[in-house]
Amino acid sequence: MNSSPDQIFIGAANRLAPWVRRTTGRRHVALAVAGAVVLGLASILLDQYRDYQMAEVAASAVAVAGLTVLIGLSGQISIGNGAFMAVGGYVAALLFMHLQWPLIAILVVSTLAAAAVGAIFGVAAARLRGPYLAGATLMLAVALPFFATRFSGLLGGDQGLGFFVTVPGFLGATFSPLRWQAWVNCGAALVAMVLLANLVRSRIGRSWRAVRDDEVAAALAGINVARMQILAFIISAAYAGLGGVLLAVVVGTVSPSLFTLSLSIQLLTAAVLGGLGSLSGAIWGSILLVIVPTYLTNVATSHGLTQATSSSIPILAYGLVLILVMLAFPRGIAGGISRLIGQAPLSDSESPTAPPTSWRRRSPAADRKEKGRT
Amino acid sequence: MIRSHPARMAAIAGLVVLSLAAAACSSSSSSGKPGGGGGGKTPLTASAPGITTSTITIGSHQPLTGIAAPGYDEIAPASNAYFQYVNAHGGIYGRKIVYKYLNDQYNPSITSTVVHQLILQDNVYAIFNGLGTPTHLAVAPFINSEKVPDVFVASGCECWNAPSTLPDTFGWQLDYVREGKILGNYIKEHFKGKKVGVFYQDDEFGQDGLKGLTYELPKSQIVSKQNYDPTNTKIGPQIAALKAAGAQIVVSFTVPAFTAIMKLTMLGLKFNPQLVVSDVGSDPITLAGLLASFAKNKTAGFGNSLTQGIITDAYLPSTGQTSNSWIQLFNKIHQQYLSKLPLDGNVLYGLSVGYTFVQAMFKAGRNPTRQDLIDAINGGIPQGVVVAPYAYSSTDHNGITGAYMAVVKNGALVPTGGVLVTDDTPTGAITADSTPQPDAPASGIPSP
Numbered sequence: 001m002n003s004s005p006d007q008i009f010i011g012a013a014n015r016l017a018p019w020v021r022r023t024t025g026r027r028h029v030a031l032a033v034a035g036a037v038v039l040g041l042a043s044i045l046l047d048q049y050r051d052y053q054m055a056e057v058a059a060s061a062v063a064v065a066g067l068t069v070l071i072g073l074s075g076q077i078s079i080g081n082g083a084f085m086a087v088g089g090y091v092a093a094l095l096f097m098h099l100q101w102p103l104i105a106i107l108v109v110s111t112l113a114a115a116a117v118g119a120i121f122g123v124a125a126a127r128l129r130g131p132y133l134a135g136a137t138l139m140l141a142v143a144l145p146f147f148a149t150r151f152s153g154l155l156g157g158d159q160g161l162g163f164f165v166t167v168p169g170f171l172g173a174t175f176s177p178l179r180w181q182a183w184v185n186c187g188a189a190l191v192a193m194v195l196l197a198n199l200v201r202s203r204i205g206r207s208w209r210a211v212r213d214d215e216v217a218a219a220l221a222g223i224n225v226a227r228m229q230i231l232a233f234i235i236s237a238a239y240a241g242l243g244g245v246l247l248a249v250v251v252g253t254v255s256p257s258l259f260t261l262s263l264s265i266q267l268l269t270a271a272v273l274g275g276l277g278s279l280s281g282a283i284w285g286s287i288l289l290v291i292v293p294t295y296l297t298n299v300a301t302s303h304g305l306t307q308a309t310s311s312s313i314p315i316l317a318y319g320l321v322l323i324l325v326m327l328a329f330p331r332g333i334a335g336g337i338s339r340l341i342g343q344a345p346l347s348d349s350e351s352p353t354a355p356p357t358s359w360r361r362r363s364p365a366a367d368r369k370e371k372g373r374t
Numbered sequence: 375m376i377r378s379h380p381a382r383m384a385a386i387a388g389l390v391v392l393s394l395a396a397a398a399c400s401s402s403s404s405s406g407k408p409g410g411g412g413g414g415k416t417p418l419t420a421s422a423p424g425i426t427t428s429t430i431t432i433g434s435h436q437p438l439t440g441i442a443a444p445g446y447d448e449i450a451p452a453s454n455a456y457f458q459y460v461n462a463h464g465g466i467y468g469r470k471i472v473y474k475y476l477n478d479q480y481n482p483s484i485t486s487t488v489v490h491q492l493i494l495q496d497n498v499y500a501i502f503n504g505l506g507t508p509t510h511l512a513v514a515p516f517i518n519s520e521k522v523p524d525v526f527v528a529s530g531c532e533c534w535n536a537p538s539t540l541p542d543t544f545g546w547q548l549d550y551v552r553e554g555k556i557l558g559n560y561i562k563e564h565f566k567g568k569k570v571g572v573f574y575q576d577d578e579f580g581q582d583g584l585k586g587l588t589y590e591l592p593k594s595q596i597v598s599k600q601n602y603d604p605t606n607t608k609i610g611p612q613i614a615a616l617k618a619a620g621a622q623i624v625v626s627f628t629v630p631a632f633t634a635i636m637k638l639t640m641l642g643l644k645f646n647p648q649l650v651v652s653d654v655g656s657d658p659i660t661l662a663g664l665l666a667s668f669a670k671n672k673t674a675g676f677g678n679s680l681t682q683g684i685i686t687d688a689y690l691p692s693t694g695q696t697s698n699s700w701i702q703l704f705n706k707i708h709q710q711y712l713s714k715l716p717l718d719g720n721v722l723y724g725l726s727v728g729y730t731f732v733q734a735m736f737k738a739g740r741n742p743t744r745q746d747l748i749d750a751i752n753g754g755i756p757q758g759v760v761v762a763p764y765a766y767s768s769t770d771h772n773g774i775t776g777a778y779m780a781v782v783k784n785g786a787l788v789p790t791g792g793v794l795v796t797d798d799t800p801t802g803a804i805t806a807d808s809t810p811q812p813d814a815p816a817s818g819i820p821s822p
Contacts (some may be wrong), residue, residue: 049494056487149576149603156506160482161534164515177519178494250516250615251486255508258482294491297476312439315479 028197032190039186043179051182052250053290058185059246062192062284063277064270066216069200069247071268075212081240082264083144088114088241090148093161103165105247107188115234116240122233124224141264145256155274163248172245178200178251185246192242197279199235208232213234240267257326269318275332284333292321381403381465393523418468418654419727421741430735431472432502433492436510437479441605445630445660445720445777447507449476451530453722455711455734460819463760466735467822474498480505482512499583500525500747503546503727507531517543523747525734526727526773530576530654532798534664534764537774542744544711544766546773548653548689550579550627551798553777554586556687557625557803559794560779562590564727569597571621571647573612573636575628576601583627583652589800595710597621600634610639624648628655637680644783649684657719658785678785687777687786690726691811693717695715699814700726700759707818726759729820733758736822746785749767758772758820761793761811776807 028125043051067081077229092110095101101109128136148155155161167180182251199205210218248254270289274281293314329336418427425431436450437443452474456505457471466469474496476488478548480530485504492498500523504510507529514533517524518540526546530553530604534545559798561570570591574580580601588596598619613636617623624647626636633655642645655661662677662682662804669676691698708717715721735742737750752768762776778797780787793807 040410047494049490052487052490052494114813146603153577157465157581159531160508162511162515174457178490229593247483251483251512252513253508256480257480257508260481262481263483290487294487297488315439 012175013179015088024201025198027195029325032194035190036157037189040183043186044184044215048176048178051176051178053180053294055178055185055246056284056290057283058182058189059243059250060267060270060289061164061243061283062189062246063194063240063243064267064274065193066236067267067283068271068274068276068278068285068335069196069208070236071271072275073200073205073212074208074229076232077126077130077134077230078233078236079261079264080121080140080144081236081267082117082261083140084114084237084240085244085247085263086144086148086256086259088115088244089163089248089259090161090244091198091241092245092248093109093163093254094154096163097161099205101171103184107242110245111238111242114244115238118234118237118240119230121237122230125233126229127362137212138261139287145259148256156255159258160258162253164252165249181249185249186247188242190237193279196239196373200279204228204231237256251330264318269322273322273332275329275334275336276333278332281332285335288321288333347348391424400703404673407494416740422499422743422746423468423497425742428465428469429472429577430469430562431474431496431498432500433489433496433498433741434473434475434733435478435488435492435506435513437509438475438476438481438507440481442480442506445657445718446528448715448718448720449505449724449727449822451715452712452721453728453731454724455707456725458711459707460732461642461820463817466732467740471735473502477561478506479508480509482509484517485509486512487516491737493517493522494602500524501729501746502526504509505529505530505777507533510534514540514543518734520578521744523744525747525751526730528723528727530582532582532772533578535770537769537771540749540771544771546730547723548687548762548777549775549798550582550652551586551589552775552796553652553718554583554588554627555584555590555686555796555798555802555804556586556777557589557652560685560687560797561595561623562592563651565623565648567595568622569592570595570623570625571616571619572596573597573600573602573609573616573624573626573628576603576633576756579629579654580627586798587625588732590804600630604629606630609635610643613639613643614644616647617643621647623650625650625754629653630653630657630660630664631653634661634668638660638669639663641680651684651686652690656684656688658761658782658787659686659718660720661686662785667813681782684782685790686780688780688787688789689762689774689777690719690722691759691761692780692787692789693719693722693790700811703814703818708787723773729759730755736820745813756820757809757812759814762795762807763809766799 039054043054048058055242063081064086067078070076070078087317091113092106095106096107125133126137148160165181165184167175167177171180194249207218207228208221210221210223211225215225251258266289270285272281274283274285296317325333399788420426434450436447438447454473457473460466461470464492474492476492478488478577479822489501492501501517504513505528508629510527510529511533516593519817521542525542530547530550532549532551534540534543536543545611572587574584574586584599596813598616598621600615602612626633626649628651633651658681661681665677665680691700693701695701705717708721714719733749734747737755738747751766754766755764757763759771761778763775765772765775771795776793777792778789779791781788794804795807796802796804
């Protein structure tokens with residue numbers, strides 16, 4: 001394949017550079033537009049399976065982005081974001097089944113529904129810290145799927161509900177449904193990422209970091225700590241909800257076994273692998289989570305291992321990758337990449353400097369250093 | 375997001391190049407050609423995606439790890455053992471079967487991923503025996519949209535019988551409604567007026583089974599219906615409720631682990647009703663192992679002593695029938711290709727469904743397209759390894775239509791009556807099927 005699309009794209013980006021540099025918001029929009037062009041081209045040039053994987057990565061990236069902001073910036077933890085994904089997914093499937101709403105409305109309303117559930121839980125969460133918060137969110141991830149079997153008439157029980165996104169007519173009858181799913185998911189993910197990137201750079205994002213680093217200091221500076229924590233929880237739940245809808249688009253159905261505890265743990269793993277608090281890290285972590293198991297299964301089966309052995313290898317490798325990334329890049333892939341390409345120290349919004357202080361007190365020296373930078 | 379522009383561009387460009395390279399490596403699908411009718415001398419061609427002149431590649435999603443794995447992870451290796459036997463004895467019109475089954479951990483999201491991979495990347499000819507209701511429901515529409523044969527789903531859900539919406543999907547095992555009806559019919563005849571309690575898994579398996587049971591049993595005879603969630607092993611309250619209702623017979627639509635837990639819970643409550651267990655949860659070998667492990671009792675024969683007298687139904691010959699030609703054939707294949715696993719109900723299932731697939735492939739012709747396989751099954755499959763006829767037609771995609779009743783004695787199923795067949799409607803009659811089951815072919819391979 002020739003690289004001309006990339007060259008055109010880079011040339012155009014260079015001409016736009018002065019306009020783009022003026023504000024953070026514009027930069028994020030420009031970046032998203034560039035991303036949309038690249039992803040659109042990629043989805044046309046590549047085969048359908050890559051379309052499917054792109055849609056998978058997009059769904060995961062949105063959910064992971066919400067979680068990484070919650071943990072990395074606001075200093076709270078959630079092992080229950082899979083449950084918010086379930087809320088988004090089920091609301092979407094219900095709207096699709098009973099009201100036949102247009103897709104865009106379904107995306108927005110399901111996201112808001114997950115945010116509403118997140119708000120209720122966030123009020124409770126703001127009173128909890130560290131392992132207690134982790135335990136409470138864990139409970140959510142374990143308990144929520146039971147609603148589907150308890151109210152099986154409405155929610156379809158173990159079988160779940162169908163959610164089939166059809167290709168709009170103007171694209172023609174031969175347009176691949178998988179490509180359309182990739183476009184829907186990547187489009188939604190890009191919009192969501194721009195909004196989140198702007199939020200992280202805003203006063204709210206700064207307040208979150210202040211709360212994360214020292215709640216007392218933040219309160220003294222006039223920040224309403226509880227409100228900020230609840231807001232972070234709502235945003236995180238909303239993004240999980242949107243991720244859940246996008247996951248439903250990919251899978252074509254929602255069911256309790258889709259939103260298991262292991263999904264919540266996977267989100268956490270992707271956030272940590274990518275780099276806590278980093279949005280680009282959320283994308284890297286998601287790519288790793290989607291690509292690595294498939295790749296390893298292929299490698300394992302093509303090397304003549306028995307199916308029973310090769311099916312266990314991705315799970316084993318998953319653990320190994322996690323250990324290796326943590327050893328080599330303690331700040332995740334995003335932190336590792338910026339270190340490898342010799343970039344100046346990342347700003348706080350890009351990557352956390354340490355685990356949230358709600359888990360571990362930081363040294364006064366580190367605090368001083370942090371304050372000197374902001 | 376990364377801060378400086380050049381770095382970001384480089385990263386994005388790098389990603390594009392990488393994915394392009396990866397795409398270049400994956401092969402594209404070959405176009406289908408009209409299939410040959412089975413004439414002896416027609417040369418073999420690559421007549422469909424997944425079919426070459428020497429191989430037929432098929433794929434599946436199976437729970438090889440995770441909650442559903444114990445027991446069910448034996449099914450695909452057993453099917454594969456049968457395929458290896460066929461491959462070693464001439465294959466299907468000379469082609470060898472390559473069976474690629476991927477682990478979905480019984481998680482629909484992973485099922486979706488692996489099935490997309492199998493169809494779009496590995497270009498399998500068909501999806502065979504995909505296991506599980508929620509898992510397979512997530513992929514059946516996609517498989518059908520790609521016009522890939524979706525044959526012999528490993529689940530008794532009635533949802534696979536939908537020729538208008540899922541024309542390429544076929545069930546195989548006895549569906550749960552028919553099974554419930556056959557169990558209900560037996561109780562009606564043999565335990566007239568006795569109080570019946572029902573213990574069922576709270577999903578389509580248990581609910582469909584219960585539905586079939588109530589088609590046959592008078593409502594007044596069922597004194598209590600208790601369900602369980604497969605993720606919660608604490609079932610004491612439900613069993614106590616069955617005991618309190620005075621149930622003399624307990625019918626259970628349970629998976630093997632919960633049959634075992636139910637039996638042990640009953641022991642603890644000194645509650646000893648006659649158990650009637652659905653085929654899904656009654657394999658004596660699996661049960662004995664589970665009972666011994668749950669009760670931490672290593673005494674020889676402990677498990678068998680607890681399964682003694684359980685009444686069940688079965689649609690495959692019993693491994694205890696050593697004179698049955700199918701069991702003899704499967705014993706031989708088992709010893710040669712699969713000696714690491716016990717010859718239990720799951721292995722028997724895998725071998726049998728593998729046999730059915732080979733039957734269908736022979737019928738599809740020498741150079742089959744994907745549609746040829748669909749047409750072959752729509753035209754009906756001869757009975758072969760299962761005890762009752764198949765329902766297959768262009769308007770019915772259910773599989774096996776009947777079963778025989780049996781009782782567990784000394785760790786093996788002993789048939790107590792002839793084969794009964796029925797349909798899945800509330801009023802459809804249950805009739806005896808006196809046609810004897812055909813013997814296994816001497817070669818062990820169905821004739822074309």
